[in-house]
Amino acid sequence: MINPDYKYSGTCGIQHEEPLLFEHAHDAPEALNMPGVDGDISPELAAFARKRPTNIPGLSEPETVRHFVRLSQWNHGIETGFYPLGSCTMKYNPRVNEQVVRLPGLAHIHPDQPEESVQGALELLYELQQWLGEISGLPHVTLQPAAGAHGELVGLMMIRACLDARGESNRRKVLVPDSAHGTNPASAALCGMQTVELKSGADGRIDLDELKAHLDGDTAALMMTNPNTAGAFESDIREICQLVHDAGGLVYGDGANLNALVGVARPGDMGIDCLHINVHKTFSTPHGGGGPGGGPVVVNETLAPYLPVPRIEKQGSQYKLIHHDQQSIGPVLGSAGQIGVMLRANAYISAFGREHLHKIAEDAVLNANYVLHRLKERYHVPFEGLCKHECLLTDEYQNSHGVKTLDIAKRLIDLGFHPMTVYFPLIVHGAMLIEPTETESRETLDAFCDAMLEIADQCEAGETEMLHDAPVKPFRRRLDETQAARKPVLVWQE
Amino acid sequence: MRFLPHTDTDRSAMLEAMGASSIRDLFADIPAEFQLERGSLGLEPALSEAAIVRKFTRASEKNRNATNSRYFLGGGTYHHFVPAVVDYVISRGEFLTAYTPYQPEISQGTLQALFEFQTMIARLTGMDVSNASMYEAATATAEAALMARRVTRKSRVVMAGSVNPRYRSVTANYLSRLEGEYTEVDMGGFGTDLSKVIAAIDETTACVIVQYPDFYGSVYDLAPLRAACDAAKCLMVVAFSDISAFALIESPGAMGADIAVGSGQALGIPMGFGGPHLGLFACKQKHLRQMPGRVCGLTTDVNGKRGFVLTLSTREQHIRREKATSNICSNQGLMCTAAATYMTLMGEAGLEKVARHSAAALQMLVTKLPAHVTAPLDARYNETVLSFSDQAARDRFLATARSEDIFAGIPLEQIEPGAGANHLLVATTEMVEESDIADFIAALEVAK
Numbered sequence: 048m049i050n051p052d053y054k055y056s057g058t059c060g061i062q063h064e065e066p067l068l069f070e071h072a073h074d075a076p077e078a079l080n081m082p083g084v085d086g087d088i089s090p091e092l093a094a095f096a097r098k099r100p101t102n103i104p105g106l107s108e109p110e111t112v113r114h115f116v117r118l119s120q121w122n123h124g125i126e127t128g129f130y131p132l133g134s135c136t137m138k139y140n141p142r143v144n145e146q147v148v149r150l151p152g153l154a155h156i157h158p159d160q161p162e163e164s165v166q167g168a169l170e171l172l173y174e175l176q177q178w179l180g181e182i183s184g185l186p187h188v189t190l191q192p193a194a195g196a197h198g199e200l201v202g203l204m205m206i207r208a209c210l211d212a213r214g215e216s217n218r219r220k221v222l223v224p225d226s227a228h229g230t231n232p233a234s235a236a237l238c239g240m241q242t243v244e245l246k247s248g249a250d251g252r253i254d255l256d257e258l259k260a261h262l263d264g265d266t267a268a269l270m271m272t273n274p275n276t277a278g279a280f281e282s283d284i285r286e287i288c289q290l291v292h293d294a295g296g297l298v299y300g301d302g303a304n305l306n307a308l309v310g311v312a313r314p315g316d317m318g319i320d321c322l323h324i325n326v327h328k329t330f331s332t333p334h335g336g337g338g339p340g341g342g343p344v345v346v347n348e349t350l351a352p353y354l355p356v357p358r359i360e361k362q363g364s365q366y367k368l369i370h371h372d373q374q375s376i377g378p379v380l381g382s383a384g385q386i387g388v389m390l391r392a393n394a395y396i397s398a399f400g401r402e403h404l405h406k407i408a409e410d411a412v413l414n415a416n417y418v419l420h421r422l423k424e425r426y427h428v429p430f431e432g433l434c435k436h437e438c439l440l441t442d443e444y445q446n447s448h449g450v451k452t453l454d455i456a457k458r459l460i461d462l463g464f465h466p467m468t469v470y471f472p473l474i475v476h477g478a479m480l481i482e483p484t485e486t487e488s489r490e491t492l493d494a495f496c497d498a499m500l501e502i503a504d505q506c507e508a509g510e511t512e513m514l515h516d517a518p519v520k521p522f523r524r525r526l527d528e529t530q531a532a533r534k535p536v537l538v539w540q541e
Numbered sequence: 542m543r544f545l546p547h548t549d550t551d552r553s554a555m556l557e558a559m560g561a562s563s564i565r566d567l568f569a570d571i572p573a574e575f576q577l578e579r580g581s582l583g584l585e586p587a588l589s590e591a592a593i594v595r596k597f598t599r600a601s602e603k604n605r606n607a608t609n610s611r612y613f614l615g616g617g618t619y620h621h622f623v624p625a626v627v628d629y630v631i632s633r634g635e636f637l638t639a640y641t642p643y644q645p646e647i648s649q650g651t652l653q654a655l656f657e658f659q660t661m662i663a664r665l666t667g668m669d670v671s672n673a674s675m676y677e678a679a680t681a682t683a684e685a686a687l688m689a690r691r692v693t694r695k696s697r698v699v700m701a702g703s704v705n706p707r708y709r710s711v712t713a714n715y716l717s718r719l720e721g722e723y724t725e726v727d728m729g730g731f732g733t734d735l736s737k738v739i740a741a742i743d744e745t746t747a748c749v750i751v752q753y754p755d756f757y758g759s760v761y762d763l764a765p766l767r768a769a770c771d772a773a774k775c776l777m778v779v780a781f782s783d784i785s786a787f788a789l790i791e792s793p794g795a796m797g798a799d800i801a802v803g804s805g806q807a808l809g810i811p812m813g814f815g816g817p818h819l820g821l822f823a824c825k826q827k828h829l830r831q832m833p834g835r836v837c838g839l840t841t842d843v844n845g846k847r848g849f850v851l852t853l854s855t856r857e858q859h860i861r862r863e864k865a866t867s868n869i870c871s872n873q874g875l876m877c878t879a880a881a882t883y884m885t886l887m888g889e890a891g892l893e894k895v896a897r898h899s900a901a902a903l904q905m906l907v908t909k910l911p912a913h914v915t916a917p918l919d920a921r922y923n924e925t926v927l928s929f930s931d932q933a934a935r936d937r938f939l940a941t942a943r944s945e946d947i948f949a950g951i952p953l954e955q956i957e958p959g960a961g962a963n964h965l966l967v968a969t970t971e972m973v974e975e976s977d978i979a980d981f982i983a984a985l986e987v988a989k
Contacts, residue, residue: 068885069658078890083898083971084978086905090791091920093759094788105888111626115654115882119635122650126634138762140638141544149628152601153606156964157614158815159951161943167603168814181583193676193816194871207718230870232863237687239718242863280570307973310582311568312575327871335631335875337641337835339676339817366602371958377714381617381707382815390597397596400587405579409564410545413555416567420559433570447748456644465773466644488546489555506614521646524850528645531840531852535829537670538660539839 067099075105133468133480136328169366185345186317198323198342199234218267251277251430262294272301275433288318307436310405330392341388411436412484421496442477460518615968627809652849655837658881667794668823675820678804679711689748696721703755767797789896809883819876833867845861900924902969932962
């Protein structure tokens with residue numbers, strides 16, 4: 048018999064208080080024994096000696112380890128529990144990936160050492176480029192962008208360069224559906240383009256009439272996410288791309304949701320011209336508290352000449368970094384990219400190979416539809432039909448009991464789960480976007496669904512106060528975000 | 542496939558529960574013409590875990606690396622010592638596999654580490670506040686230019702020629718699609734003459750960007766530039782490439798910087814062939830609300846206990862969308878945790894020792910140079926430019942050094958297009974030993 052206190056597994060257990068490291072009440076211990084030259088610095092440099100101490104406290108090694116291990120124990124990670132964050136793709140990160148990127152010949156190499164001394168690293172990166180091209184159906188690839196949003200910016204820079212080369216510098220309008228990721232309009236603005244918002248149709252998809260009404264001779268691009276952020280596939284994709292192309296624009300694909308398609312269908316085949324791939328999501332780099340990630344951009348022939356430098360190319364049997372190219376949009380990062388993230392992606396794709404890659408999307412879509420199926424009677428489903436790798440619910444049924452999305456999310460914490468994505472996409476009120484991913488078992492999905500149903504029961508039973516008070520179990524309760532923003536304290540003052 | 546927990550029995554049972562007959566029923570919304578046949582992609586066959594390790598080990602062994610060679614390579618990326626504790630801490634699943642801390646109640650570990658990181662970066666750079674964080678130094682420099690334009694409501698950006706050419710070209714690239722002027726000031730050779738930069742400032746200037754220590758390793762007083770910026774009401778942005786310098790020499794804050802940006806790779810992050818690294822961004826308190834990127838703030842919970850949250854999100858794209866001041870969404874959270882761990886372990890004394898050894902190694906190298914190789918004479922931190930009689934002499938030296946497993950430096954023109962091909966950018970860190978310097982000097986014999 049399972050102990051009812053631990054029905055859903057979760058976050059209760061040993062909890063340590065741990066002061067800020069600045070509050071440890073002793074002087075710093077002796078400095079580490081450092082290697083190297085313990086000689087004199089030049090007298091010219093000595094004249095610039097720092098006059099005020101840095102006041103960086105310093106702890107002994109055992110204290111440092113204990114400090115950070117205790118902090119780590121206050122975190123929920125994918126290795127501690129289910130993390131159904133819609134649009135974020137929190138899947139299990141294979142440990143072998145962590146092992147291989149730490150091999151000295153990959154971790155301890157300098158980006159400017161001679162090419163012949165880094166052929167092994169370049170080979171793995173080139174191979175990844177080829178694979179991303181094949182998986183997306185867009186064969187020309189840059190690994191340089193450091194994140195998805197960075198990839199968006201780079202993609203739009205390429206689209207702009209292409210239009211300018213065609214003599215169409217008037218085209219600066221970017222159509223962005225109102226369901227899009229918030230980074231889309233921000234990326235367009237940074238690229239010197241103007242965003243026009245497209246209202247979604249009643250089914251949460253792009254409305255073809257709305258699209259037609261906004262397409263004109265100034266249109267540079269449509270930025271679309273497919274499957275979209277409501278979890279639905281844009282089934283009119285062929286017509287959408289055709290309309291944009293007929294109007295002289297290009298189609299940018301936000302690849303954040305590629306996890307639903309990988310091995311099953313290719314954006315390039317559908318008419319997308321340019322796509323960024325969140326390799327850290329689809330190909331499993333751990334999110335690390337928010338990063339690092341990687342946002343390679345894949346493009347078709349039309350945009351290929353404008354790829355940023357440096358590029359990784361194969362010439363004969365040698366791999367080269369190409370730093371200069373006439374039509375390139377230029378460098379967008381100080382290096383060739385977040386190489387460690389790319390190597391993990393190579394390892395992940397290697398593990399699936401051509402035989403199994405489609406299972407990523409298949410199991411992800413299976414899991415999302417299963418969760419939707421189990422919850423759809425008790426939580427309002429704004430858009431009917433199949434979902435792809437994430438499902439969208441709202442708090443509409445719970446609202447009449449005075450319970451909101453945020454309360455449901457916080458109650459989930461008490462039940463041992465990380466909440467789903469809340470209040471996104473903005474097109475539905477009280478949104479809850481759930482993305483289970485392919486690496487969760489049926490047992491976990493059932494436990495999560497049981498917890499969601501229990502919360503629905505508690506709403507209907509009028510246990511409103513408990514829901515408003517949640518979470519009560521973690522180390523800290525609801526935090527005052529207004530105070531933090533009104534009187535920002537970003538550094539510790541003794 | 543061990544990464545996928547379902548058995549075929551699970552799959553069938555789940556499909557049956559939903560009334561679907563096959564998994565492809567769940568893809569009926571994707572037009573059939575776009576659906577691939579299973580296993581039809583042109584990829585390699587799947588590898589076992591053992592085969593993946595073998596494949597990566599073989600690739601790794603094709604590369605020469607800093608554990609089996611001597612490195613004098615810099616230019617923005619440095620081979621510093623990474624204590625074992627750093628990788629241990631960031632390999633903890635609770636740090637490694639957490640998401641951006643949007644749910645603060647169950648993310649206090651990441652948040653407190655970020656707060657500690659911000660505090661230590663502010664102290665080291667001598668600035669009031671720091672964000673957490675930027676991708677790397679070049680994009681951080683570009684973001685500083687954009688922020689200065691917002692703060693001053695002026696649009697012209699003046700860039701000193703002594704800034705790392707990669708920071709310059711990335712910043713120029715970002716600005717090129719926006720209104721406003723971008724001016725690079727040629728400081729001549731490895732020039733340190735700030736008067737040329739000062740002369741380029743006018744009343745439309747939003748900011749001046751200089752590097753300190755500069756791209757060639759030089760250290761010089763920025764006070765005249767600070768005065769000129771005050772007179773023109775523009776911001777002084779100070780970029781840097783090896784933050785360990787500021788444990789030894791005056792910080793950008795002490796030099797009067799309004800914004801300090803640069804690389805945090807020196808703080809416990811391996812070179813990694815260029816990334817992931819860590820961008821740093823710190824500024825004066827009064828400009829706080831124009832600072833891009835994620836920040837962590839102190840607050841209290843409903844029980845009055847101290848806690849931390851991501852804050853000032855009104856600047857961010859998920860609220861202001863097209864009016865957002867930057868599109869940074871993912872950040873380098875784990876790298877911030879690595880840097881916080883490193884700084885905690887080193888402390889003030891350890892950081893100062895790293896910096897002192899890095900600078901002392903350069904001093905030893907420069908004083909032992911033979912007459913046929915020259916280096917500039919003024920104040921240098923851990924990096925300098927060696928000049929040879931011609932390219933052939935330099936390349937003979939590089940080849941000889943390589944044959945002894947010494948990566949002796951970066952041909953300057955590789956980073957700075959247009960530079961003469963007789964120069965070598967050379968950097969030293971605490972990982973350079975006296976015997977390495979002796980071998981380096983001995984190899985210079987062939988450059989005669």
